[in-house]
Each structure stands twice: as structure tokens, then as C-alpha cells.
Amino acid sequence: MSAELKNTMSFSEEQSMLLDTAVEFCKAASPIAEVRDLVLTDSGVRADVWQQIVDLGWTGVAVPEDFGGSDLGLAAVVPLAESMGRHLFGGPFVATQLATQTLVAGANAEQQAHWLPKIVAGSAATIAFAENDGSWDLQAISTTLTAGVLSGSKTLVLDAQIAELIAISVRVDGQVAIALLPSAAIPTTQISRDVVLDETRRSYSVVLDGVRVEPDQLITGAAAAAALQATEQAAWLLHAADACGGIHATIDLVVEYLNTRTQFGRKIGSYQALKHPTVDMLMGLERARSHVYHAASLLSAQDDAEVALRMAKAESDDAYNFAADRAIQFHGGFGFTYECDAQLYLRRALWLQYQFGDSPYHWAALQPLLLGN
């Protein structure tokens, strides 16, 4: 095996306070009825809730102080993402955090000074890395930038409709670069909504043909590689945190029903065919959550976190999909309805699974890291 795995686990006062606030805030701001209402809206987010998020300082948690943030790092975003996942938050928070990572890890001082303060102040941002072939390999880019003009298209771009900044991975003369494009530069007719499983999410396909990029809007060379990597790792971590929150809520939903519904004269939760898999859900959550907070701790300590992050993503995807799948079954006929909340969690679980590598993808990637080639 390569290196011994560490068991670092740090959780600061600040993180602890953020977690407390987030648990309370998200519960109040996102009751299930509200989640369902937002499904029917265009943006998927309530302007006043977004403003409260901004006022709480969450959009600046991972932004350096020079640009108005609180510079607590990505690890401090984890309790926020987890709490949002627990209450099925939609909205541009995650996408904005990912774009923030792109900027922090790769943008130059002027680019950072242009975008980061706006983000802290509430401008949404997003990343456009995925393409139509569905590859999770972020190096697999066919969008090109030639003589300042883009050619190609991106897909599964979160919140493109409301984001002010879209960070787009491209190839320039064969080399990977990232274009920091104001969304206003893309004609609205070239942005169309994707139909995705998770109806709380807003996802778009963006045709980039003919769109101009100025030289000062580019991240190139080693900075581009660093930005891609940091963004990808942030995506693994925040999606895993979202999943942990979701498993927690799924278990609550199941336990509530198992304690309410009676069949054959007994609470159905007394049947071990239901009770034991529910315990398995809990075991899956506890394991995934330990991995998530460990990976966050490694990132805070600027340790190599790839193994930990991949484990966190794979474990949380598997655990969430197991929990949400069983949640449908354990609700019987009601579980088959649109009205039953279990479907909301199953859709989120599936959606998360297919972001930035599903669990089989990460298990496979872990093989050479842990076992050698």
C-alpha cells in the first residue's frame, strides 16, 4: 500500500458555530412545503433566503479576507452544505462555492479582485466543465478557444440563468485553460434548461459558439490545472456533505413513518425486515460523515486529501442511494406517489451520485492509489 492513511479529525470553534447556525437556519428557511413550492419556480431559490445567506456571510466563508471574505477555507463550507442537504436546498450556493474555488486556486490578483468581492456580496457564480459525452474526466475538453472566440458547448451547468460568472473549461492550442466569462456575454438564446432528476436543481446546457473571451478573462497553464483540481475536489467534498445531510433527513422520514404506520396490529417499525435496513442506513451515514469531516480536516491542514475525498464521495453516494431507495419501499403504495417526500431524497441522491464521478468511478480510481498499479 502507498502511504498509511491518517486519522486527522479537526473541528474548530468557528466550524462548530457555523454548524449550529446552519442547522437552525436551514430548518427554518427550508421546510419541505417550501422545497416543493420552489420546484415550480424558475430560479429555484427565494431571493430573501439568498439574501439572508449572504447576510450570514456564507458566500464569503471560503474567500480570503483581502476580498471581503472570512477566509475560513473550504472545510468551513462543509457544515453549511451538509445542513442545506438535510433540507433539500436548491439555489446557487454550491455552484457559487465551486466557482469560488476556481477563482481562489487559479485566478490572478486582478481577476480575484474583480469577482470575489461580488461573490461575497451575493452575486451567483457557476462552473461549466461538463460536456455532452458525459465524461467525469475534467481533462476531456472539446470546447476550444481560437483567436478569442469559443467553439463548443457545455452541459449540466448549474444555475446558469442567474449566475453572473461562468467559469468555463476550454482548450487553447491544445492546452487546458479556464475562461472567466460574465454570463451576459452569452446570448440568452444559447442557454437552455436541462431536465434533471432533482427538481430542486436548475441545470442548463450552454452553446458557446461565437462567444468572445478577452485575454484578461483567461486562467492558463499551471494555474488552470490547479483551479480544475481544487474545484473538482471541492465538488467531491460538498456533494458528499450534501449527501450526509440528506441521509440524515431520509432516516428521520423513515423512522417517523415506521413509528406511525400500523399493519397486522403492529407498528411496522417493529418488523426487522424494516428495522435492520434502517439501522444500515444509519451505519452508512455515520461512516460517510466520518469520511467527510476527515477529508475536510486534511484539506484544512493542506494535506494530500485525494484518497479521503474519493472515499467520502463514494461512501456518501452509496449510503444516500441505499437510504433513499429503501425509503420509497418502506412507505408502501404511498412511497410510489409524487406526494410522498421520499422521492425528493431519492432524486437528490441520484443527482449527487452522477456529479463529479459516481461511486464505482471513485472506487476504481482508488485502486491504484491504495493498491498500486
Place this chain on the structure above:
Amino acid sequence: MSELAEFRSEVSAWLSENRPAEPDFLLPETFMEVGTDSQFHYLRDWQQQVYEAGYLGMSWPREYGGGGKPQALQDIVTAEMARLNTPFMMNTIGLNWAGPLILSRGSEDEKQRYIQAILSASEIWCQGFSEPDHGSDLGSVQTRAVRDGDDYIVNGSKIWTSLGQHAKHMILLARTDPDASNKYAGLSFFLAPMESPGIEVQPIRKLTGEFGFNQTFFNDARIPATCRMGAEGEGWQVAMSTLTFERGVSGGQAGGTSMIAMKVADVVELARRAKRHGKPAIEDPWVRDQLVRFLSEEQGDRLATARAKHPALVVDRPGALALSGKLRHTEHRRRLCQFAIALQGANGARYMGDAQAIEGGKWQRSYFNAFSATIGGGTSQVQANIIGERVLGLPKH
């Protein structure tokens, strides 16, 4: 170097220097499988040596033979023992459940009488809870204890008694009042001397083919009434507090390992040496996939211990990590051993005694032995009930 780090290296050096030479017989894998006299003496001598060096019962009170030191030091010793895979501390029932029980609710006399001999392994303890007809449903045990002057007369039988053939004392759960208002209220708890006339111990052969645990018969066995712990009818409460020590839910154990450590890294090494379908097993895609998942699961358990130290990260479902430890660890071990056979391909079918068995059939034996912990001490199914009911609040009936 910090004081703790210094202590760690001192312990590590001592263990490496003093660990007993590999014996020419197979050692048991857990305290539940100590069968032969040579296994017994080898392990008992080692525990005594560790105790005399001051590395066992370090946090127990000095006046009873302990070290009177912080628990953190003992935890370091236990972790080093696991890391270096030194032989385990065989008097586990004394060290980790009878001992803490006596320390927490025994009389001064009992502490003076029993504690040091537990640590030095001069007196071995066994546990008489399960019966042929009542295991998981412990509250229904029927072994009878009838008061007769200064004694109780005991009749009935206990089964699956680990270490029974070597034990000086038994923690015994027996029925003193068959007419009590409910089945639990009729029970009493004893620190029973195994030398009493009328107690007979009969070895039972295990699924591995070896001997390990026993059946214990009581035929008008006389036990002094002074051996009762707690009042008559309080046996169930005492037994339950024993189980919280046994399952690691309460602290206070003397320390030391109670089984051979088993790490996924050992199975990764096995996969490098063993062949599956003509090729090194480590090249097989299925083997690689499984190994990575086992590593992640093992790492998750390790991280759970680290996370449990941050109260803010465990408030959601209190008890979830502590109450699930046994279930997680024992099921992981069982599946890991099962997999360690599977990766051997056709050779997976061989067993101990076969000249071509991989590593002498060690993993086949380990797989069989792994059930000791998924059944003993409360089966996995019963553990799942406990977690479902106590942690998640699911209904019992």
C-alpha cells in the same frame, strides 16, 4: 517529543523486545477460543509478564493492584499491542467486564479479593449467562439458585462458557425466584467459585474442529451466599451493567487486546502472494474493487473513533457510534475473512492440515472463528435491534 509520544515509543520498544517467541502450535484468535493447555499457559504467562511490567490495569486504583495512572496511557499500550499484533490478554472476561463491574459496584472486600488476581491472570474468569434454551433472550434463563442457610444450591446448565475449563470464578446469572412478578425480577447475580463441588465443565468442539468453549453443569452445587452481587432479584440490572462493559459502551476496562488484530492491509498482502485463476490475486479486478471498499470501511471505523472526540459532530444521534461499535467491527471482520478465502480461487477450498493450503489454511480458520464475535456477546441481529430501538427510537413490538 511529547510525554505521550515518549511513552508510546517506550511501550513499543518493550513489547517488541519482550513479546514471546512464536509457538510451535496454533494460537487461538480470540479469548473465546482458548482450547489446549499449551495455548492457555503461553497466553497466561504473557499476560502476567505484561502486568508485571506495569502495562495492564494502568488506570485501575493502586490499592487493588492497578497502576493509578491516566487512562490515556493504557489506551496507548492497547493501541501498540494491536499495532504490533502481540498476543492478546486472555483473561478478558476478568479484565474487561467482571473487573470493571467489581470496581464500580463491588464491596471493599471484593475489590481486595479479586482485582489483582484478574490483572496478573493468576485467577481466570468465565461467564455463565447463556443456557442451552436461552441465549439472546437472556432474561429467561432457568438455572436455579435456592437459598440454603449461608449458601445457595445451584442446579441447571450454562453453555458456550469460554475459558470455563481454566476458570477460577464465574459471573453467574441464575434464577432465585421463579414466581417473581416478571422474568427479570427473579434473577440474581453471583461471583461464583468454579471449584465448588457439583460444578462440572465439559469441552465443546467448535466449527473449526478445535476445542474452545464449554458446557457447565450444576448439580446441587453449593455457592456461598456472600458471593452474590447486588440484592436478590437485582441480577438483571447487574447483568446489564456487565454487558455495557462487555460491548464497550461503558469505559473502565483494564485494557489490552482480546483478539488477534486483523487489518485489511494483511489481506492486501495476502492478495499479492496468493494466486486466483492462475494470476496474482491483486491483479483481479473484482479483488481490487473489494479491497478498496474494505479499506474504506476500515478507515471509516477508525475515523468514527476520531470523530467521537468532537461533541459537535456526534450530537445528532447520541449513542450511534458507541452502540454500533461491536456490530461494525465484528461484521467487518467476518466479511473480510470470508473475502480472504474467496480471493484464493480454487485453493480457497483447502483447510488446515493440507500441505498446499495457503498460509496453512489460516484464513479459512479465521473465517470460521470470526463468527465467535458476531454471535458471542449478543448476536449481530440483536445488536441491530438495540441500535434501532435505542438510537433511532423504532418500536420494539
